[in-house]
Amino acid sequence: MKRAVALGTAVASVALLVSLTGAPGQKLQVLHGSIVDIYAAEVVVDWMTGVATLTGKVRVEIKGDYDANMTAPKVTATTSQEKNQVLSLEAQGPVTIDVVTKTPEGKQWRVSARCSDSATFSEQTMIAVLKGNAHAEATGLPRLEEMESAEYDGDTMTVDLKKHLLTFTQAHINAEMAPQAPSPEAGAKH
C-alpha cells in the first residue's frame, strides 16, 4: 500500500533537496561523465569564437555513471579547442532532460524533467539548470508497485548529475513512497 504525500507550493523561494540514491545515510557520490553523442539537423560553428549553434530536434547524450540525454529545438554550445571540451550548452525551450542513475547498490532512478523556457548544462560541473515551469518525475526502477515515485514542479530546477541531486525553487512536490522503505533524505527542506 502506498502513502501519498502532498506539499503545498512554497511561499518563498526555497531549495528542495531530494536525494535520488535512496539509501539512508549514504554519502553523496561524485560521479563523472561526458557528452558522447550530439544529434541535430543543422550545426553552425563560428570558428573565431568556438560557439556552435545546433538546431532541429537537437539531442545531447551524456554517459558516465548514469545515462542522460537532453532534447531541445535549439542548443548553443560553447567549446574550447584547447581543453578539447564542450564548456557549456544553452538550450532554448521546450527542453527535456532524462536521467537514469546507476548506483553501486544496483538501485536505479529515472528522472524525466522538462521546462518551457531554457536550460543550461556544464560538462565541467555536470549540472543542468532548467528555467520556466520546470517539472520532473522521479521513479524507482524497475517500476514496481512498492517503489517510490515523486513529481516535482517549480520555477527553476537544478539537476546535479555528479551528486544525484535535484534542487527546486518555488517547488511543489507530490510523492508516493513505499511505507516499508521510506527514505529520510527524500523530502522537503524549508
Place this chain on the structure above:
Amino acid sequence: MSRGPFVRIAVGVAAVLMIATIIYALRGASRYRGRLRPTEYRYGDLGQPKSGAKSGRLPAGLEVTGPEITKRDEKGNAVWSARSPAEFRFDEASRSLTGSNIVWELKRGSQTASIAAKRMEVGVESGEVRFADGITLTAGKARQFALGRARVEPGTWKVVGEGGVRWAWGRFSVTANTLVVDTVNKRICLRGDVHLAQQ
C-alpha cells in the same frame, strides 16, 4: 599540243590545296579540345589573347605557369591556384578546365582554404570551381573535412560540399550530409543528420 593534261594537273593541285586547307581549319577548331600542357601556355596578360590567338578561346583571368594554374581578379591579384602533377585540359565546347590529382588553394587575404581532390573542373563562364572524388578540404588548423563532392562559389568564395561529410572536431567525430565553409565569416555549417560522436 593539248592543254588537257595541264588543266587536270591544275585541278588536282587545287583540290589537294582545298583538302589541306579544310584539314588545317578543322585542326585549328579543335586545338583546345586536346591536351593543354601547363608548360606550353603562359598567359601573363590575364586571359587577353596573344597575337594570333582567336579572341574568347582562352579562359579569362587564368594564368598557367609550369604545373600551376592561377586565377586572378581584374586587378591582377591572385584569387586561387591549382597544382597538378598531371595536366590540365581545356574544353572549348563546354568552356571548362579540368585537372586531376589537384591541390587547390584559395588565396584571398585572410581567406585561406585548400582542397585536395582527384578531379577538378573550372567553369570558365560561371567561375565556379568543382571537385569530385577523394576530397580533403582544409580551412585552417583543426578544420579538415573529408567529403565526396565540393564546389567553390565565385564571389562569396564559400566552399559547398556534400556526400559523406566527415570532420574530426576536437574529441568528436562529426558526420553530416552537406557542408558549407564560409571563409569570409569564418563559419562552418553542417546540415542533414548531423552527428557528433565522441571518438
